[in-house]
Amino acid sequence: MRHLFHxxxxxxxxRLLRISYALxxxxxxxxxxxxxxxxxxxxxxxxGAVFLPLFLQALLTLTxxxxxxxxxxxxxxxxxxxxxxxxxxxxxxxxxxxxxFALRQPWSRRAPSIAGPLVSSGGRASAIPVLLVHGYIxxxxxxxxxxxxxxxxxxxxxxxxxxxxxxSIDNYASQIETAVxxxxxxxxxxxxxxxxxxxxxxxxxxxxxxxxxxxxxxxxTLGSPHQGTQLAALANTPNGQQMRxxxxxxxxxxxxxxxxxxxxLHIVFTDADNIVYPQRSQILQGAAVTTFPGLGxxxxxxxxxxxxxxxxxLDDPADEAxxxxxxxxxxxxQTTMASESLLRPRRPADLFWAFSWIALQGFGGVLAVxxxxxxxxxxxxxxxxxxxxxxxxxxxxxxxxxxxxxxxGDRYFGWRGSVAALSxxxxxxxxxxxxxxxxxxxxxxxxxxxxxxxxxxxxxxxxIAGQGFRLLTSLSGxxxxxxxxxxxxxxxxxxxxxxxxxLVWILAIVGVTACVTAYVLLGQQPHDRRP
Amino acid sequence: MSAISNFDWxxxxxxFLLLSLMAVGGALSTAPxxxxxxxxxxxxxxxxxxxxxxxxxxxxxxxxMLFVALVGWHVGMNxxxxxxxxxxxxxxxxxxxxxxxxxxxxxxxxxxxVASRWGHHNRDKRGVRAxxxxxxxxxxxxxASTGWLMSAAHRDExxxxxxxxxxxxxxxxxxxxxxxxxxxxxxxxxxxxMGWV
Numbered sequence: 001m002r003h004l005f006h007x008x009x010x011x012x013x014x015r016l017l018r019i020s021y022a023l024x025x026x027x028x029x030x031x032x033x034x035x036x037x038x039x040x041x042x043x044x045x046x047x048g049a050v051f052l053p054l055f056l057q058a059l060l061t062l063t064x065x066x067x068x069x070x071x072x073x074x075x076x077x078x079x080x081x082x083x084x085x086x087x088x089x090x091x092x093x094x095x096x097x098x099x100x101f102a103l104r105q106p107w108s109r110r111a112p113s114i115a116g117p118l119v120s121s122g123g124r125a126s127a128i129p130v131l132l133v134h135g136y137i138x139x140x141x142x143x144x145x146x147x148x149x150x151x152x153x154x155x156x157x158x159x160x161x162x163x164x165x166x167x168s169i170d171n172y173a174s175q176i177e178t179a180v181x182x183x184x185x186x187x188x189x190x191x192x193x194x195x196x197x198x199x200x201x202x203x204x205x206x207x208x209x210x211x212x213x214x215x216x217x218x219x220x221t222l223g224s225p226h227q228g229t230q231l232a233a234l235a236n237t238p239n240g241q242q243m244r245x246x247x248x249x250x251x252x253x254x255x256x257x258x259x260x261x262x263x264x265l266h267i268v269f270t271d272a273d274n275i276v277y278p279q280r281s282q283i284l285q286g287a288a289v290t291t292f293p294g295l296g297x298x299x300x301x302x303x304x305x306x307x308x309x310x311x312x313x314l315d316d317p318a319d320e321a322x323x324x325x326x327x328x329x330x331x332x333x334q335t336t337m338a339s340e341s342l343l344r345p346r347r348p349a350d351l352f353w354a355f356s357w358i359a360l361q362g363f364g365g366v367l368a369v370x371x372x373x374x375x376x377x378x379x380x381x382x383x384x385x386x387x388x389x390x391x392x393x394x395x396x397x398x399x400x401x402x403x404x405x406x407x408x409g410d411r412y413f414g415w416r417g418s419v420a421a422l423s424x425x426x427x428x429x430x431x432x433x434x435x436x437x438x439x440x441x442x443x444x445x446x447x448x449x450x451x452x453x454x455x456x457x458x459x460x461x462x463x464i465a466g467q468g469f470r471l472l473t474s475l476s477g478x479x480x481x482x483x484x485x486x487x488x489x490x491x492x493x494x495x496x497x498x499x500x501x502x503l504v505w506i507l508a509i510v511g512v513t514a515c516v517t518a519y520v521l522l523g524q525q526p527h528d529r530r531p
Numbered sequence: 532m533s534a535i536s537n538f539d540w541x542x543x544x545x546x547f548l549l550l551s552l553m554a555v556g557g558a559l560s561t562a563p564x565x566x567x568x569x570x571x572x573x574x575x576x577x578x579x580x581x582x583x584x585x586x587x588x589x590x591x592x593x594x595x596m597l598f599v600a601l602v603g604w605h606v607g608m609n610x611x612x613x614x615x616x617x618x619x620x621x622x623x624x625x626x627x628x629x630x631x632x633x634x635x636x637x638x639x640x641x642x643x644x645v646a647s648r649w650g651h652h653n654r655d656k657r658g659v660r661a662x663x664x665x666x667x668x669x670x671x672x673x674x675a676s677t678g679w680l681m682s683a684a685h686r687d688e689x690x691x692x693x694x695x696x697x698x699x700x701x702x703x704x705x706x707x708x709x710x711x712x713x714x715x716x717x718x719x720x721x722x723x724x725m726g727w728v
Binding site: 038040042043044046047050103359360361393396397398399400401402403406407410415418422425426428429430432433434436437438440441447448450451452453454455456457458459460461462463464465466467468469470471472475478479480485486488489490491492493496497500502503504506507510511514515516517518519522523 | 550551552553554555557558559561563564567571579582583585586587588589590591592593594595596597600601604608621624625628632635636638639640642643644646647648657658660661662664665666667668669670671672673674675676677678679680681682683684685688689690692693694695696697698699700701702703704705706707712715716718719720721722723724725726727728
């Protein structure tokens with residue numbers, strides 16, 4: 001079995017997870033084949049294979065969330081509040097767990113290496129290198145969000161894999177030492193910042209106990225069981241036992257820790273942690289503490305608020321001042337300067353042909369092509385102008401692309417320009433699509449054509465819903481806040497898809513309510529938040 | 532289906548004229564309403580026609596709103612009793628497509644033309660921002676709803692489970708990856724031609 005668990009190109013954990021999911025998929029297919037009352041055998045098998053892993057993950061997450069509720073303290077919750085909180089945590093952690101355990105960690109083949117900063121080193125070369133240490137039964141892929149955010153801020157980042165998966169935490173200390181030395185020698189920085197999630201925080205502390213703190217810029221732990229967790233009572237592995245509630249190993253670690261160590265340590269926890277509980281006990285004398293209320297254990301690594309906070313913590317103050325100076329400089333002079341080098345269409349026909357060309361290139365949506373043609377190639381707009389025009393064309397009713405064409409045409413040649421741009425974007429594509437329709441209606445009785453249309457229809461359905469899901473992320477900065485925004489979306493979906501209500505009613509009731517709420521909330525916001 | 536009288540042509544145009552002003556966030560967000568009226572209420576085109584219109588409109592180059600022309604095309608075609616009627620049905624189909632497009636474009640274009648300068652100058656005003664942010668979740672949900680209604684249209688197909696699976700898979704790919712949409716359509720068409728779905 002040794003070759004199975006120690007291949008050169010993938011970690012032991014990745015292998016374990018792949019085996020586990022293969023078993024779940026196989027079992028799901030078998031169970032569905034035997035039990036599901038659907039006539040279509042292949043469909044039945046695929047359904048079972050897809051849904052059993054999802055179902056088991058959901059079950060496991062629900063168990064952990066319910067168990068951890070015993071540790072929730074603070075103000076007493078009513079039954080509704082309790083159920084609401086469990087429900088929210090369950091969904092969020094399920095999504096996080098599926099992303100991390102099914103989509104990322106099993107497929108991590110590359111040996112982790114240092115990822116360089118993504119911004120040019122001009123003025124930012126001094127950003128502190130960062131070492132990321134994952135938790136129990138995880139690997140470096142849990143850090144994907146953090147790695148890319150830190151790299152965008154100019155940090156060199158190393159996210160390591162701790163191997164083997166089950167061993168004493170003390171055995172990982174030498175791996176941290178090697179990683180720290182690698183980071184130091186390749187970046188030339190004397191000090192390194194360390195971030196550990198869950199068990200990773202204890203690994204960092206164990207390493208500081210063994211090797212000292214002279215190279216530590218600071219150490220941040222996310223959801224680490226500094227006092228142990230009651231969940232680990234179930235674990236019988238060496239590292240699992242060390243993380244039991246109030247374990248002797250943890251007591252010894254705390255006892256041998258120096259004030260210098262505690263000074264560099266920053267503890268981050270969530271009062272709703274579903275793995276490490278009692279949640280509020282996970283603090284240490286002399287170490288700073290930050291709380292992110294309401295998040296789950298894995299969410300601590302994925303949540304945008306935490307990621308942003310981590311970046312801010314590691315930003316060099318001097319560097320930040322520089323950035324502020326850049327942001328504070330008014331955008332107006334930049335725009336004027338840029339517009340001098342901008343070109344403009346000479347006559348309406350230019351607009352017609354440009355938009356025709358754009359429309360004919362745009363398969364499945366035109367936004368990407370628009371930006372490439374108008375900003376990059378024709379240089380009729382700056383990037384900023386494009387984004388502004390696009391956002392205005394979105395708030396007006398009607399197809400966005402058509403609105404944008406109208407606005408651009410109007411700007412250069414008044415209504416003649418609008419007509420030219422609009423004709424460009426509609427005429428040729430419409431002729432093309434009608435030709436396609438003629439062709440299809442001529443052959444539409446053939447079973448092959450019917451099948452193709454049926455398949456493409458199913459693809460289009462998934463595609464449109466997928467674009468909707470993609471836009472969900474744009475709601476994260478919404479003034480309504482996540483709960484209200486999702487509630488509005490859910491109400492709209494139920495009213496439209498399930499109840500089949502007319503759109504006028506939906507817009508009049510749900511839409512107007514949402515807009516009025518947004519108006520009120522915008523009034524309560526401090527004015528400088530979104531200049 | 533028998534011929535649609537003159538009054539209904541006006542009704543068709545009127546329907547799209549009204550929809551046009553409700554199309555906040557793109558023409559696709561009116562698809563559920565279009566489906567409700569034209570397929571469910573009036574019965575002017577079938578679920579299959581409607582789905583084919585959206586699929587072709589998405590697969591073909593150009594703005595997504597072209598599916599509106601195709602919906603009009605199908606209504607016009609059905610109005611004269613289908614292909615067997617010869618050139619009359621072609622004329623009717625083109626008329627349907629043109630009316631649908633004009634209906635969908637005229638009001639929103641007029642409004643855009645008048646409002647764009649105002650909106651451009653007032654994009655930081657509280658009312659404009661409230662409208663934009665308040666409508667955002669509605670627009671997102673209407674997209675999901677369109678996907679749902681298109682999938683629900685398959686309920687009588689023998690391969691309904693496979694079609695749902697394929698839609699869910701595509702939804703996931705579009706959501707989480709940057710795969711080119713044309714590949715997905717090609718895969719869907721091939722799966723359909725081969726009789727897998």
